[in-house]
Amino acid sequence: xxxxxxGDLDAYEILVERCTAPAHRAAVLLGAGADADDVxxxxxxxxxxxxxxxxxxxxxxxWLLAIVANETRNxxxxxxxxxxxxxxxxxxxxxxxxxxxxxxxxVAGERRRFLLEKLRALDARDRDVLVCRxxxxxSEAETAMTLGLPRGTVKSRTARALGKLRDRMPVEEVPGx
Amino acid sequence: xxxxxxxxxxxxxxxxxxxxxxxxxxDQRQAVRRRLARPARRRxxxxxxxxxxxxxxxxxxxxxxxxxxxxxxxFRRIAGIELRxxxxxxxxPATPSPIPSIRDADLAEARRVAPFPVTSPAVLGSPDRVLLxxxxxxxAPRVVSLVYLGGTVRxxxxxxxxxxxxxxTAPNAEWVTLGDGAIWLPMxxxxxxxxxxxxxxxxxxHLAGPTLIWATGSVxxxxxxxxxxxxxxxxxxxxx
Numbered sequence: 001x002x003x004x005x006x007g008d009l010d011a012y013e014i015l016v017e018r019c020t021a022p023a024h025r026a027a028v029l030l031g032a033g034a035d036a037d038d039v040x041x042x043x044x045x046x047x048x049x050x051x052x053x054x055x056x057x058x059x060x061x062x063w064l065l066a067i068v069a070n071e072t073r074n075x076x077x078x079x080x081x082x083x084x085x086x087x088x089x090x091x092x093x094x095x096x097x098x099x100x101x102x103x104x105x106x107v108a109g110e111r112r113r114f115l116l117e118k119l120r121a122l123d124a125r126d127r128d129v130l131v132c133r134x135x136x137x138x139s140e141a142e143t144a145m146t147l148g149l150p151r152g153t154v155k156s157r158t159a160r161a162l163g164k165l166r167d168r169m170p171v172e173e174v175p176g177x
Numbered sequence: 178x179x180x181x182x183x184x185x186x187x188x189x190x191x192x193x194x195x196x197x198x199x200x201x202x203x204d205q206r207q208a209v210r211r212r213l214a215r216p217a218r219r220r221x222x223x224x225x226x227x228x229x230x231x232x233x234x235x236x237x238x239x240x241x242x243x244x245x246x247x248x249x250x251x252f253r254r255i256a257g258i259e260l261r262x263x264x265x266x267x268x269x270p271a272t273p274s275p276i277p278s279i280r281d282a283d284l285a286e287a288r289r290v291a292p293f294p295v296t297s298p299a300v301l302g303s304p305d306r307v308l309l310x311x312x313x314x315x316x317a318p319r320v321v322s323l324v325y326l327g328g329t330v331r332x333x334x335x336x337x338x339x340x341x342x343x344x345x346t347a348p349n350a351e352w353v354t355l356g357d358g359a360i361w362l363p364m365x366x367x368x369x370x371x372x373x374x375x376x377x378x379x380x381x382x383h384l385a386g387p388t389l390i391w392a393t394g395s396v397x398x399x400x401x402x403x404x405x406x407x408x409x410x411x412x413x414x415x416x417x
Contacts, residue, residue: 021202078414112192
């Protein structure tokens, strides 16, 4: 870490190697879809340039994920705008290249698919805390860092989001629980 | 613990996370290293241009201000494009001729013969036409133009390390953050092509629609025909 901060690209490459998979997974789950690799690359480049600002509070990974989350948000926003541009320019937006989501087919089980659907239907703020806390298995501190929120907010929002999600799920029948 | 009442749901979410198969991530090591190694050299240059522009503006303001409130005659330059911030005085030729030695090609050919990396805005899909202009003796073009949406949108790219290739005259221009520096020209404005020999071809002057100009690395881009800055930026960001 210290060597990377001093501008050692070999040292940084070790961090890149170690963090590519979790960063990519976070980007996909936060909504980057097929552009996740681009998001990750951009995040690594930005992270390196901002290493001077890294404080080490919640680890490099969480700090990188904050940049990934931010890039993903920008991407989602610009996708919406792009669709607008194309409509105004008289071009019909083609089908998104990443449909159907590979996870759609990979996630087995009716209930799990239903849960994913309901999770997606939450607003972004609620969805993101649940994705970070449970799907990505981040701690409260890491989630706070990733989403740029105070820890207290992560706590309260997680509880609220879980409540909303539960209300939308059918009564549970856990087979073999 | 408020979490207790949600234990079952949390367990389901964790399980969903485990079951959610994500495609394998691309190895970013080389790409990141390449990108980090490159722009370090570019920075000082961009800053040099900016300070040169600021200096030019300051001089122009100092000289002209007492007489005229508006900044007239100041010029700005983004690698390969010189922008004169003034109202055009000469009238444009009635029948402008195109940039010298234009020929049609396709993207693959343009990529092969151009002396710089040829890119295209992903948002616009595939171009209607690809034009190579101002070829040198080996057939390498100085400018590659992609034409979209039935000719209403035009995307020019050229090696910006050369002397200015386009001369633009516009009274209003707006600095934009993009690449190593960018300018948005919202109003139609005259454009003159400056040939390899440094001679301005006034016969090539034509009135360009709203245009976004920016430079990344050594390549300069010119995107003409999108009416709002937001749309132009959207297209520009999709260039790869």
